[in-house]
Amino acid sequence: xxxxxxLIAVIGGGECSAEEAELAEEVGREIARRGAILIxxxxxxxxxAACKGARSEGGMTIGILPGDSRRQANSYVxxxxxxxxxxxxxxxxxxxxxxxxxxxxxxxTLSEISHALQxxxxxxxxxxxxxxxxxxxxxxxxxxxxxxxxxxxxxxxAQK
Amino acid sequence: xxxxxxLIAVIGGGECSAEEAELAEEVGREIARRGAILIxxxxxxxxxAACKGARSEGGMTIGILPGDSRRQANSYVxxxxxxxxxxxxxxxxxxxxxxxxxxxxxxxTLSEISHALQxxxxxxxxxxxxxxxxxxxxxxxxxxxxxxxxxxxxxxxAQK
Amino acid sequence: xxxxxxLIAVIGGGECSAEEAELAEEVGREIARRGAILIxxxxxxxxxAACKGARSEGGMTIGILPGDSRRQANSYVxxxxxxxxxxxxxxxxxxxxxxxxxxxxxxxTLSEISHALQxxxxxxxxxxxxxxxxxxxxxxxxxxxxxxxxxxxxxxxAQK
Amino acid sequence: xxxxxxLIAVIGGGECSAEEAELAEEVGREIARRGAILIxxxxxxxxxAACKGARSEGGMTIGILPGDSRRQANSYVxxxxxxxxxxxxxxxxxxxxxxxxxxxxxxxTLSEISHALQxxxxxxxxxxxxxxxxxxxxxxxxxxxxxxxxxxxxxxxAQK
Numbered sequence: 037x038x039x040x041x042x043l044i045a046v047i048g049g050g051e052c053s054a055e056e057a058e059l060a061e062e063v064g065r066e067i068a069r070r071g072a073i074l075i076x077x078x079x080x081x082x083x084x085a086a087c088k089g090a091r092s093e094g095g096m097t098i099g100i101l102p103g104d105s106r107r108q109a110n111s112y113v114x115x116x117x118x119x120x121x122x123x124x125x126x127x128x129x130x131x132x133x134x135x136x137x138x139x140x141x142x143x144x145t146l147s148e149i150s151h152a153l154q155x156x157x158x159x160x161x162x163x164x165x166x167x168x169x170x171x172x173x174x175x176x177x178x179x180x181x182x183x184x185x186x187x188x189x190x191x192x193x194a195q196k
Numbered sequence: 197x198x199x200x201x202x203l204i205a206v207i208g209g210g211e212c213s214a215e216e217a218e219l220a221e222e223v224g225r226e227i228a229r230r231g232a233i234l235i236x237x238x239x240x241x242x243x244x245a246a247c248k249g250a251r252s253e254g255g256m257t258i259g260i261l262p263g264d265s266r267r268q269a270n271s272y273v274x275x276x277x278x279x280x281x282x283x284x285x286x287x288x289x290x291x292x293x294x295x296x297x298x299x300x301x302x303x304x305t306l307s308e309i310s311h312a313l314q315x316x317x318x319x320x321x322x323x324x325x326x327x328x329x330x331x332x333x334x335x336x337x338x339x340x341x342x343x344x345x346x347x348x349x350x351x352x353x354a355q356k
Numbered sequence: 357x358x359x360x361x362x363l364i365a366v367i368g369g370g371e372c373s374a375e376e377a378e379l380a381e382e383v384g385r386e387i388a389r390r391g392a393i394l395i396x397x398x399x400x401x402x403x404x405a406a407c408k409g410a411r412s413e414g415g416m417t418i419g420i421l422p423g424d425s426r427r428q429a430n431s432y433v434x435x436x437x438x439x440x441x442x443x444x445x446x447x448x449x450x451x452x453x454x455x456x457x458x459x460x461x462x463x464x465t466l467s468e469i470s471h472a473l474q475x476x477x478x479x480x481x482x483x484x485x486x487x488x489x490x491x492x493x494x495x496x497x498x499x500x501x502x503x504x505x506x507x508x509x510x511x512x513x514a515q516k
Numbered sequence: 517x518x519x520x521x522x523l524i525a526v527i528g529g530g531e532c533s534a535e536e537a538e539l540a541e542e543v544g545r546e547i548a549r550r551g552a553i554l555i556x557x558x559x560x561x562x563x564x565a566a567c568k569g570a571r572s573e574g575g576m577t578i579g580i581l582p583g584d585s586r587r588q589a590n591s592y593v594x595x596x597x598x599x600x601x602x603x604x605x606x607x608x609x610x611x612x613x614x615x616x617x618x619x620x621x622x623x624x625t626l627s628e629i630s631h632a633l634q635x636x637x638x639x640x641x642x643x644x645x646x647x648x649x650x651x652x653x654x655x656x657x658x659x660x661x662x663x664x665x666x667x668x669x670x671x672x673x674a675q676k
Contacts, residue, residue, distance in 0.1 A: 117597060118611040120442035124284040131598040143314040150307035167327035277437060278451040280602035291438040444604040463634040470627035471603060487647035
């Protein structure tokens with residue numbers, strides 16, 4: 037590939053709290069400031085807030101849409117990719133990213149975290165899921181304290 | 197649809213312990229004894245053990261394969277469905293089932309649990325993942341103590 | 357895999373003429389009479405007529421559904437596979453089959469014929485598409501004169 | 517969405533003649549000159565030549581990859597989208613585009629033309645497939661005589 041801009045995914049709920057939206061917007065801004073490209077599921081909530089942040093800093097935003105129309109994208113998606121594949125598009129969001137930042141989220145976000153870890157893609161967590169098996173905590177999600185810390189970790193761990 | 201046989205998914209690792217394999221085989225047998233159809237990812241480990249159990253009782257087994265060839269299926273899959281879609285096939289396994297039984301498992305299994313909960317499909321857990329968000333445990337997985345109990349719960353909760 | 361029942365796909369329009377429906381129903385009957393399993397897109401038109409024929413002879417029918425609900429299947433589908441992937445499910449129909457019988461059809465059927473030929477799966481045609489490139493006719497579709505002839509060819513060419 | 521750059525797909529064989537490669541490169545250049553974004557399957561042949569042309573004029577190139585790694589992309593893809601879904605990714609290429617330009621191609625290209633027509637996306641053809649049903653030619657592909665004409669037609673017909 038010609039350019040070496042990194043693709044960082046931001047995942048989280050299509051509905052989110054004001055606090056999560058603020059966090060996502062700051063994550064989006066920081067991704068853009070550091071010259072990376074934001075990829076997400078292209079809808080509302082955390083996805084929209086992150087895209088808004090990235091665009092405010094002149095960054096590029098890609099939305100991998102579940103439905104059949106590019107008009108499903110939030111207003112801050114620059115490049116809508118139309119899959120028509122419903123939730124199976126979650127796999128594409130995380131496979132395309134070199135690192136994933138998870139903010140809050142519901143079961144869709146949990147599926148994306150799982151698919152990322154299954155593909156050995158680094159996952160940075162901000163107030164998101166924890167999980168354990170047979171009483172033993174899984175430590176694969178790298179925890180961050182704030183937006184800037186999350187983006188720094190994502191970029192330093194981003195896979196080639 | 198003509199018949200009213202229920203489809204129950206068994207999900208779990210492609211590699212598993214001897215104990216998990218025994219549990220999966222008993223789950224497979226019980227699904228067949230109760231006249232339901234077993235659907236799974238079609239590969240080895242928990243999937244193969246469950247199919248073996250179901251076939252030993254004359255049950256029907258369906259494998260939703262990630263690869264491009266029907267020969268990828270384990271020896272106990274009767275109907276191989278070839279997707280060529282890699283891990284995105286996980287979504288099809290749980291969407292097609294009316295209830296899901298999770299046995300142990302790794303991140304692939306966690307993704308299937310998440311997709312099932314996202315689709316409001318009941319998930320019965322046997323020694324599998326637990327998860328929490330911001331310190332609050334999620335109780336959506338219905339825990340079972342043994343194979344027979346898991347299948348009973350799955351069938352009583354199976355969606356139309 | 358345990359059993360050696362062959363999977364034969366029947367593809368064609370979700371809307372079809374009375375003549376095409378009659379042909380599809382006869383193809384379905386013949387597939388069942390010869391002990392093969394019918395796989396299709398699970399919806400109306402040619403798919404429904406073929407399933408009706410197969411069921412009338414006690415055959416097994418599988419429907420690979422584009423939507424999110426098993427209730428989308430026509431009344432003669434015995435095993436609904438729910439993909440939620442829209443037209444991308446066309447790929448699964450033909451990849452899962454060991455031979456494909458195309459009856460009439462529109463662009464969706466043409467996409468299935470193409471995916472089958474791309475995967476080296478034999479395609480038998482009954483009053484369906486023809487195509488050529490730069491004026492040179494492509495002869496990959498094997499033409500049949502009637503339902504019985506189509507099923508005979510499909511079974512003799514069915515891939516392992 | 518924020519920007520109004522149009523997405524134009526270029527589809528064609530992963531292997532192609534020198535003449536087709538030259539045509540594809542000129543199509544890519546013209547897409548870039550007119551300020552549109554090029555989307556394709558991201559591999560070699562026609563896809564690579566088109567990306568090369570677009571990049572030579574400073575245009576943006578997106579590759580929707582069938583495999584599991586971004587390294588599968590040709591050297592001129594700027595934004596690799598990793599699907600891991602094999603040929604099912606063909607659906608995404610054409611669904612994401614507002615118009616499609618087909619150059620030569622084999623069965624994969626024919627499947628993409630079919631999926632595009634099924635979605636009512638305009639298809640412009642340069643020395644590519646023709647098809648007919650029951651002896652009646654299908655006129656849905658809009659024929660162009662050269663690269664510049666193809667891109668002009670694609671942009672004027674591009675869907676919102």
